[in-house]
Amino acid sequence: MPVLNYIQAVKEALKEEMERDEKVYVLGEDVGVRGGVFRATEGLYEQFGELRVLDTPLAESAIAGVGIGSAMYGMRPVAEMQFADFIMPAVNQIISEAAKIRYRSNNDWHCPITIRAPYGGGVHGALYHSQSIEAVFANQPGLKIVMPSSPYDVKGLLKAAIRDDDPVLFLEHKRAYRLLKEEVPEGEYTLPIGKADVKRTGSDVTVITYGLCVHFAKEAAEKLEQQGISTEILDLRTVYPLDKEAIIHSASKTGKVLLVTEDNKEGSIIGEVAAIISEHCLFDLDAPIQRLAGPEVPAMPYAPTLEKEFMMNPDKIEAAIKDLAEF
Amino acid sequence: MPVLNYIQAVKEALKEEMERDEKVYVLGEDVGVRGGVFRATEGLYEQFGELRVLDTPLAESAIAGVGIGSAMYGMRPVAEMQFADFIMPAVNQIISEAAKIRYRSNNDWHCPITIRAPYGGGVHGALYHSQSIEAVFANQPGLKIVMPSSPYDVKGLLKAAIRDDDPVLFLEHKRAYRLLKEEVPEGEYTLPIGKADVKRTGSDVTVITYGLCVHFAKEAAEKLEQQGISTEILDLRTVYPLDKEAIIHSASKTGKVLLVTEDNKEGSIIGEVAAIISEHCLFDLDAPIQRLAGPEVPAMPYAPTLEKEFMMNPDKIEAAIKDLAEF
Amino acid sequence: MVKSTLNFDKDQETLLSMYKEILLARRIDERMWLLNRAGTIPFVVSCQGQEVQQVAASFALNKEEDYVLPYYRDIGVVLHFGMTTRELFLQAFAKAEDPNSGGRQMPSHFGKKASRIVTGSSPVTTQVPHAVGFALSAKMEQKSFATFVTMGEGSANQGDFHEGLNFAAVHKLPVIFMVENNQYAISVPLSKQVACEKLSDRANGYGMPGITVDGNDPFAVYEAVKEARERALKGEGPTLIEAVSYRLTPHSSDDDDSGYRTKEEVDAAKEKDGLYTFYNQLKEKNILTAEIESEIEEMIKKEINEATEYAENAAYADASTITEHVYGVRR
């Protein structure tokens, strides 16, 4: 099986879906000749032409809004936000429109758009090229938010997102683009949106996380294995709406839960995860639910000292798992 | 002491602050001659003139953005979003700009803007005139979100928001505008932003909520009193950043916690409240943390049958408290 | 501009149909106010004063092929495109059978896929980029239809107006933007919304043709939209049309306009009401005879009565349906 990195998996999913379905097209800033600033759409312009790989003016509300219009018509747009931080001008189109079209029309219209955006830090991107933006959207029924943690998941979930009949925010960790590699099957497969995935089974502590942090958690878990601590890792994959069943199952299993996000803590996705656990499996817990997250600052600073301080890493996770295991 | 309703308290706070400080001014759609569609700015145009009570073009990103610019200059803008639902076009200005100005400039610049917006349902406002939008912003360090539950709180907190040196989202429940009345002192007083308030002390169950739901919870608590159930009500007042201490204190006290919001449940403010409790006082709990919220739909529908089904009310809260008390 | 292709001699039937739709829109609106004032329906937002431009524009479109993205005042547009009077009352009463939203949205939030009326929301101007998306689809799929989108002149100051028009112009898309300038955005008069002379002055800044027409003149509006449609289908790109009229009612049933404009001003505008100018023209030319007139009024009254009665007696959506259609059913 070929080994792909995270961004190659994005590219392969796009290419295959565009080959499969003529309605699928890509739009965004610099996605055409340039192939995207991260090269996610490299080669697509040459293969599918200008009209299906559309360089747009620099205007995110239009990228989302025009995509939404075409999705209502029956196309399958895949809109790229150059950086997740720049999705903010499009919030009105995403929350007021995409998320509500099916509901407000009583199922007469629907909006199968996929919006891709690179999020996350650790790439010297500073405040506006490092943000985790999922929490802004994770309270909007009608939307789905997918945040894959590995190349294999990227391909299967992006294909599923494109085929989904409702709007999907597809958030890719930009630090993962070239960092993470694994075997990815050629051709057809999809993975279910809305389902979490146990990335590692274990019995002492459950780590629930998503995106790049899954990778960090795995590293931590491997080290701890040698010290006799057995860690279960649940990868949320879809952070909205959450897979409650999987969360409850995995939390109840070990009774000790560590929630991890790269986002700042208050109001992040993992708060909701904690709430679900405390609603449904309080009496199965042997320790308080622990949350490990970024500091409560507006976004990740640029200077290396500060960026490092902000970023999640395996060591922080290792220490937190250890504390819990010893609780 | 004069009795004011909720919107009169808004108006009085604005008027007093404008009289006190020449830098305070109001801008928004229809806030001038019309005095605001809810009449929050009635009489201000006549008293302070066109330049301090500014009718803007219909453009929320400009209302926020121009306000932010003037706040950086040194003014004290109070921007009105006509309905909270229409704050979405201004999200970029609020999240990318207002919230980050102090941090990104290393304290060189700051942004003392207050953004008022009527939120909430129960007024036949349908999907786009009923939303609870606080969760969209409740993950952004640099911002504060205040949601008062009574006329007294409105006046004291709005004055504090205007004097605050950082951006404050001030969300007023539109159903409360004419529904809630109480004695409100004339003249000067402020209430602390960032502090929750015990609206009722009790020993069996703690209800933690905010906004109009505080009123509903009080009604429920009074009924239950007669049935021998003693309810404590903690009014969050500031929903971001949360008053952790007060939450922990009140939750630990009764060991049974009901969290209530009018918002749909997943990703709402009360998820974070549950997370704080389960992190800090898990072993003081005698029952799972309960959450009572709106259904997981994009927003409140118009038809009376559907609106009623969505809205929070005293009966729902009463039943939930009872269940907890009997747990 | 070429002369109007509609004229009193050869298009008598078309003109009469236009008049009927204009009048029907007005009468529906009037009835809704009555129902509102009687406490039967909680909310009305009016087309009054804008029916002529709405219907004339619609006549210049192809209602079997084109897509429309109307805004909340466009009763004239949706009627022409196939929304029935009954359906309009069903939505005013927020009943389950309403095809727009099943009673989920406020009145006048139109949408009906079978008629290519695209679902709209309350936040203004979001429909403009959507329209561009439909036009982009036409270009991608090489389909020969135009997309028509309207908004108020106040709404033309939202960012989405700018981004939508620019996108359409850069990609030369078959879309027609029509600003219905009724001089007010709730209480804010035109002079506090814009400083340009004409809204259509903005077209040049996007590199598309722009034209301002008298919205009370059905011939002028028809012609402008017809030409814009021809340009669109020929691949010549978008057009911006400003139709100038006046909002004859308060902003909505929740508004009181007496504080921000004078009765004199409103009365003066009523003098220019396109419905009556057109009526007088048709009478004068003897196209609208007394007989036809009473026939039309009779028919309209009957239609509205029946629709009102039907809608009033129809059922609300059951509370249990509230959670339906958040997401599609997994296939």
Next chain:
Amino acid sequence: MVKSTLNFDKDQETLLSMYKEILLARRIDERMWLLNRAGTIPFVVSCQGQEVQQVAASFALNKEEDYVLPYYRDIGVVLHFGMTTRELFLQAFAKAEDPNSGGRQMPSHFGKKASRIVTGSSPVTTQVPHAVGFALSAKMEQKSFATFVTMGEGSANQGDFHEGLNFAAVHKLPVIFMVENNQYAISVPLSKQVACEKLSDRANGYGMPGITVDGNDPFAVYEAVKEARERALKGEGPTLIEAVSYRLTPHSSDDDDSGYRTKEEVDAAKEKDGLYTFYNQLKEKNILTAEIESEIEEMIKKEINEATEYAENAAYADASTITEHVYGVRR
């Protein structure tokens, strides 16, 4: 337009100062690329090709009173307004002493309150409404200053451009909008960003004067900004200026422009580089003598060397400071 008020006879000193600043900006930028290619600083985004318009515009402003909201290429603007070379290197190295952000933001995210340089962010065009807010404050407080804001031509397609300009025009505010049209938004050429002939064509749609000038011509830019400033202070409202130049470098140190434009095109643009045209003019008029020239180059080199060294040796912010300044200290 009236003739330029700057001329070679009477303004020799001013012209020399302008030249110095232009050259300084260029040399700073060049050094940053060297540092970047040597792996010393992780990121550069250039002013190269735009220094003339930036410095000429700044000379037409009052640096003791006016506020500027520069965008990331505006080294020329911030230099004129009081940012030192040392400070520019401090921010390039992201050191704690950097007055822009203490090393928190990426390079070229300018801001320095003492110099009335307003803090900026990465999302483009958000500064446009801010500038309008400063201008509104001037009007409210009856202060006599102008506000100057710039953006790229690609950024002029964001909604905030539209909303900001319209707001300023309606309220006749003392603000100058300057679009620095360098023909590209990263890889997207002008023709795929806009369909209008000139960006300044948009001015009319807001009801303000608009003018397009050659950004390589310091006299034209100076004159346009000077007039705009006079209008602003006279209460005549805002102006939109488009200064046309060319981006001589790739978008940033992370970009490779060879895939989307030809070397020939870039070389042709270099022929028109305003820095060299101006240099030649000053040489020709003998304002810039060989002696002065080497003096200037020497001085600049020294300044840059010292700044680089200082900045390189300066300390990063301590990790513990990460949580500072999220909110103000309660008074």
